[in-house]
Amino acid sequence: NKIAVFASGTGSNFDAIMNAIDEGTLDAEVSLLASDRINAAVIEKAQQRNVDTVVLNPKSFTDKAAFETALLADCQSRNVEWIILAGYMRLIGPTVLNAYPKRIINIHPSLLPAFQGKDAIGQALDKKVKVTGVTVHFVDNGMDTGPIIAQEALSITEDDTKDEVRRKIQAVEHQLYPRVIQTLLTKENAK
Numbered sequence: 001n002k003i004a005v006f007a008s009g010t011g012s013n014f015d016a017i018m019n020a021i022d023e024g025t026l027d028a029e030v031s032l033l034a035s036d037r038i039n040a041a042v043i044e045k046a047q048q049r050n051v052d053t054v055v056l057n058p059k060s061f062t063d064k065a066a067f068e069t070a071l072l073a074d075c076q077s078r079n080v081e082w083i084i085l086a087g088y089m090r091l092i093g094p095t096v097l098n099a100y101p102k103r104i105i106n107i108h109p110s111l112l113p114a115f116q117g118k119d120a121i122g123q124a125l126d127k128k129v130k131v132t133g134v135t136v137h138f139v140d141n142g143m144d145t146g147p148i149i150a151q152e153a154l155s156i157t158e159d160d161t162k163d164e165v166r167r168k169i170q171a172v173e174h175q176l177y178p179r180v181i182q183t184l185l186t187k188e189n190a191k
């Protein structure tokens with residue numbers, strides 16, 4: 001089960017995936033960590049773990065299709081079967097989508113379809129919702145719109161700061177994402 005992780009940021013979900021692999025609860029190999037941000041902290045995390053890493057700056061390509069063609073080549077040359085988005089802050093375009101139908105998944109820090117897009121936690125706090133959560137979904141051509149695979153809810157209390165909510169969300173994410181990936185792989189391998 002060869003997977004690629006696409007990430008633009010800190011990489012705590014990348015770490016959770018790697019830990020699950022090390023512990024034997026996720027039967028997969030991360031063949032590639034791809035990032036679109038040269039200074040993303042996730043890159044160093046991947047290098048420390050000896051995960052093959054590519055950093056592609058979209059600005060150095062003529063257009064999105066050219067950028068994605070390069071990204072796709074990096075996946076295909078490593079026989080990547082699944083693309084796991086973990087804090088990847090860019091829409092996946094048709095070049096990559098068409099090459100990996102129903103094989104790209106994302107994790108989002110809200111109970112979708114509520115609070116799509118950026119700063120989902122901030123959006124939830126602004127609305128003063130009492131329950132929020134985490135969603136894992138297939139990626140389609142929209143922003144956080146694809147079919148939902150799994151969700152987990154959590155409560156927000158009145159005196160929770162944004163940092164506290166983020167910590168709660170991430171604790172859920174780090175359990176949920178590796179588990180959902182394992183379930184998907186198992187199902188697909190049984191076909």
Ligand code: GRF
Pocket residue numbers: 007009010011012013014086087088107108109173
């Ligand atoms: C996570 O909260 C995820 O839900 C969202 O971006 C964040 C990435 O965090 N899509 P990290 O880089 O994995 O720490």
